[in-house]
Amino acid sequence: MLTSPVQLITPRRFGDTRGWFTEVYSAPKFETLGITCHFVQDNHSLSVPRYTLRGLHFQTPRRGQDKLVRCIRGRIFDVAVDIRKGSPTYGQWVGAELSAENGHQLFIPIGFAHGFVTLEPDCEVMYKCSDTYAPDHEGGIRWNDAAIGIDWLIPSGVTPELSTKDAVLPLLADFESPFPYDGRPLAPLT
Template structure:
């Protein structure tokens, strides 16, 4: 299990008349931030309609995944939920807007469920994972669980576009967590 914190990352952009350049991942930079995992898989998704919601997802051990998430087209609201058994912040969440314009990234460690909602049409999200996708370890929590109370940054009354799987994920109360608390509570994003 990872002992990395949930972190909002602000890569520097170097711009001129041509546009900008940014370094989105560097081992020494991330190690200085306390993020020490090794990424082995990159994923990329397109969500055509605004208010497409993907999540809340995770992978169980032995194939738990740290994720480094960024929005490369459009805007999303990205969320991490603490699902580590015994954590004082179990069931609590943090979220941030990630966009192609702001270039921010969210690091979501093993032991946290991850999800996002698109805030406009045609959003593309790219994320790195520290383990390969393993279907038998795939898991999730219901996106609208009243115990977690995520404010998804959608207009009141909006019904998000969901996959069939995400519409019927279990509630947190029915979830038996395989993730142990590592001594680091979830902290607000800086």
């Protein structure tokens, strides 16, 4: 059975009077979900203003990155966009709220653009990557591309905080995808 390439993961928390414990990553457990990549880099970001938007980012083949994203302080809306050439779900997106409180994680494989917006001030996000940062292979798609139509959960009239680079990324129509379709269409997150 083929699973959806982007997966929402809810690690179990074991709590008592002291608080809780959770296992956020275990290679054998992730293999049962069809996630077999080897993570080699951990990233940690702090976004101070509410409605800071980072994305939509990816790295091109030979240096593509699978990502496992979680929010360890605050709340974010995390998004993955299918950019695999020939995919029946090309240009479609899925998103999920990740927060320190809910402990959810989003697995985003190679072939998907990734971005998130903070829903509170002072959000910290950590994510594992299956390859190291390679500036010669970095790419992106504009966050507000109408052809994709992401609902970022940003109130009408509010402009997100963006980097100069993210503000001028190309539109999906101007992007020639180097990512092959693997036969697994994007499915809604469960």
